[in-house]
Amino acid sequence: MATQLTAPTTAAGCRVLxxxxxxxxxxxxxxxxxxxxLFLQQGYGRTTVDEIAAAVDVSQRTFFRYFANKEEVALAVIADAEDFFIDCLRARPAEENPLQAMRAAITQTWRTLAATRASGPGGVTAALELFELIENTPTLLAAHLRHSTQQEQVVAGVLAEREDLDPAVDLRPRLxxxxxxAVIRHSHLSWAGDGRAHERGPDGMIEMIERHFDQLGPALAGSWR
Incomplete structure (x- = not known):
């Protein structure tokens, strides 16, 4: 079962549902x-809300209590992971520079996702497979890119708060x-196209992200010759 990720907290601060x-x-x-x-078996376009609800033995009305549409349920695991990443980023030590904090937070997110969703349709491997589905489904890709743009604004706000900057004046947080x-999206695409990394699941994904971050500094500031 796809247990929702829990934000980092102390034992005393854990909330019991x-x-x-x-x-x-x-x-x-x-x-x-x-x-x-259903999406992975028969495709996004051929799957209906009624089929999803029927698979869980609930009504269509119940489905819409939780999700506004098919797009939202398709992106739910990724959206949860992105929210968890924001919580991880906020919790990173103040002495880390912004790039260090983001790199550590995204690695922590994927490791936690792997630990809490080790297998099954809601598992991390299925979540990674959804990136391929998104890239090949124009409706989902558009929704995902819209959400990613909103997420960038949130990340920029967290970075600005950590560094005590005004993002309306200082361009660095947004940049x-x-x-x-872009690094994370390209890591996902590289993972999808690399059979060996693909077979390794979350470990392959984390390794791919690390490889991309290792190249970020030289790519931006180093000589390409």
Whole structure:
């Protein structure tokens, strides 16, 4: 089951979900898992909301209590991971520079995703496979890029807050957030096209991200000759 990621916190600060909340979370997870299974088996366009709801034995009305449309349920795991990344970024030590903090936060995100969703349709491998589905589905790609643009603004805000800067005046937070987003997207595309990395699942994805970050400094500031 695709258990929702939990934001970093102390043991004393952990929030225990009530029975009703746990039931709602299980229903949401089941809908995400069912949607991913159907999308990967028969394609996004050929899958209907009714089929997703039926796979979980709930009504269409129940589906729309959790998700506005098919796009939202398709991107749910990625959106959860992005929200978790933001929490990780906020929690990084103040002495880390912005790039170090983002690199550590994205690695922590993928390792946590791998640990909490080790297998199954809601697992990390399925989440990685969804990147391929998104790239090959114009509707999903457009929705994902819109969300990524919004996410860049959030990242820029977190960086500006960490560094005590005004993002409306200082261009660095927004510029670095945009570069970071491009690095992560290209890492996903490289992972999808690399059979050996693909077979390694989350470890291959993390290694691919690390390789891209290793090249970022030389690519931006070093001589290409």
């Amino acid at each position: 009530g029975l009703r909340e746990r039931k709602k979370q299980r229903t949401r997870d089941a809908l995400v898992d069912a949607a991913h299974t 670095l957030a945009a570069v970071f987003g």
